[in-house]
Amino acid sequence: MAEARDIGGISVPFAAGVAAGAAVFPGILGISPFLPSLLALSIIVSTVIAFRSFDGSTPPFARRLTFAGLFLAAGFFCALNTRLASGIPDTAGPLSEFASRSVSALRGCIDEIPYPDSGTGGLVKALITGDRSGLDRHVQDIFRASGASHILALSGLHLGIIYLILIRLCTPLGNSPSARKAKFVLILSLSGFYCLMTGAPPSIVRAFLFITINETAKLSGRKKEPARILLASLTIQLALKPEVISSVGFQLSYLAMAGLTILYPRLERLYPEPERKEWKNVDPVRKVWKLAVMSISCQIFTAPLAWYRFHSFPDYFLLTNLIALPLTSAIVVLSVTTIALSAMGCCPVFLVTISDYAVKLLVSCLETISSM
Numbered sequence: 001m002a003e004a005r006d007i008g009g010i011s012v013p014f015a016a017g018v019a020a021g022a023a024v025f026p027g028i029l030g031i032s033p034f035l036p037s038l039l040a041l042s043i044i045v046s047t048v049i050a051f052r053s054f055d056g057s058t059p060p061f062a063r064r065l066t067f068a069g070l071f072l073a074a075g076f077f078c079a080l081n082t083r084l085a086s087g088i089p090d091t092a093g094p095l096s097e098f099a100s101r102s103v104s105a106l107r108g109c110i111d112e113i114p115y116p117d118s119g120t121g122g123l124v125k126a127l128i129t130g131d132r133s134g135l136d137r138h139v140q141d142i143f144r145a146s147g148a149s150h151i152l153a154l155s156g157l158h159l160g161i162i163y164l165i166l167i168r169l170c171t172p173l174g175n176s177p178s179a180r181k182a183k184f185v186l187i188l189s190l191s192g193f194y195c196l197m198t199g200a201p202p203s204i205v206r207a208f209l210f211i212t213i214n215e216t217a218k219l220s221g222r223k224k225e226p227a228r229i230l231l232a233s234l235t236i237q238l239a240l241k242p243e244v245i246s247s248v249g250f251q252l253s254y255l256a257m258a259g260l261t262i263l264y265p266r267l268e269r270l271y272p273e274p275e276r277k278e279w280k281n282v283d284p285v286r287k288v289w290k291l292a293v294m295s296i297s298c299q300i301f302t303a304p305l306a307w308y309r310f311h312s313f314p315d316y317f318l319l320t321n322l323i324a325l326p327l328t329s330a331i332v333v334l335s336v337t338t339i340a341l342s343a344m345g346c347c348p349v350f351l352v353t354i355s356d357y358a359v360k361l362l363v364s365c366l367e368t369i370s371s372m
Contacts, residue, residue, distance in 0.1 A: 099196035103129055106197070106339070113342050113352060120359045124335045127328065130154040130198050139363060145370035147314025148324045154198050156207030156253060157325075159191065161332045163211050166190055184219045188212055202237070202250035206257070209233040226261045230254070248309055252302050259301030260294065267293035288322065295321035316369050323369070327362040334358055 110125050111134075122134030132140070132152060143149050151157070170183040188211070195208045210233055217224045234254060237244065244250045271289040299317050307313055314320060334355040341347035 103197040115356045117356050120356045123359050126152050142367045142370050146366040147317045147320045148366050151328050155203040159204050159207040161329050184215050202244050202247045203253035206253045230257055230261050255301045256298040259297035264297040323365045331358045
């Protein structure tokens with residue numbers, strides 16, 4: 001917990017500095033176009049002074065306050081510098097072009113799968129690639145009315161499911177030092193490539209950073225503390241792309257993860273684990289409880305911003321998530337398997353039928369909830 005507080009002393013002031021820079025940039029830039037350079041110089045000088053002046057007699061509060069001020073200034077400079085460079089044209093590299101061609105090929109592969117229902121392919125494309133062009137307007141309205149719009153928007157949920165699939169696929173490699181390194185490279189490479197394929201929206205980037213930090217900690221044998229992972233991811237993402245702080249997707253993604261990090265563990269412990277170890281992972285009531293408090297934790301933290309931005313609140317969010325999240329996870333796993341086997345030309349018909357049935361079941365359940 002002390003380590004989480006330490007990184008919090010860096011990430012929170014840095015995020016505040018980025019937000020301040022994004023908010024007041026137009027007025028400040030009109031006063032001095034050289035302000036970012038001046039800020040960078042002041043940060044360097046302040047850091048040197050801070051390190052030279054600290055000794056054993058310096059109060060901990062003074063040290064924390066000094067470094068908080070430094071990272072606040074660093075975040076402010078980061079935001080200003082990004083705004084100044086925003087006029088520079090972006091050129092896609094070979095990897096981005098390859099990712100673009102790959103996602104087009106993936107969408108084409110989904111279109112060729114002979115789903116019994118004509119609307120299934122469109123929903124699968126939305127869940128796997130983020131392309132909603134094939135979705136029926138009625139289906140989109142059902143997701144919106146039932147409070148399940150977040151499922152259609154590519155987020156950490158989708159990459160998290162892909163991550164779990166990759167972990168399972170890499171299990172046969174074993175647990176030797178060389179196998180762990182191979183799994184590290186494979187998981188990060190494929191997760192990163194999926195991030196590029198989907199256009200790297202803020203919530204997907206956040207999930208990829210979580211995976212990267214988590215896998216790095218696992219490989220190095222370091223303790224994986226959720227709060228530290230959250231704060232480190234926040235700092236890295238804002239440092240790489242400060243303007244993302246104004247994105248609603250970015251804000252909702254981190255608020256949801258803050259709920260899972262801060263509130264969820266406390267609520268989850270209200271339902272004690274079974275005393276017998278063999279029942280720990282098969283207790284159905286506890287599984288429902290964990291899914292429910294997960295949904296509640298996310299909703300409590302994201303609801304104020306969602307209301308402020310969209311002036312709406314899903315009445316049946318708990319029921320929606322209890323039904324939609326497990327079904328969505330199953331659909332993604334079935335769809336990835338179906339797509340992979342179809343690309344190899346050996347996909348059994350029953351797998352396509354099951355995938356189609358799961359999609360229709362999800363839409364039917366959400367349609368019932370939206371009519372309540």
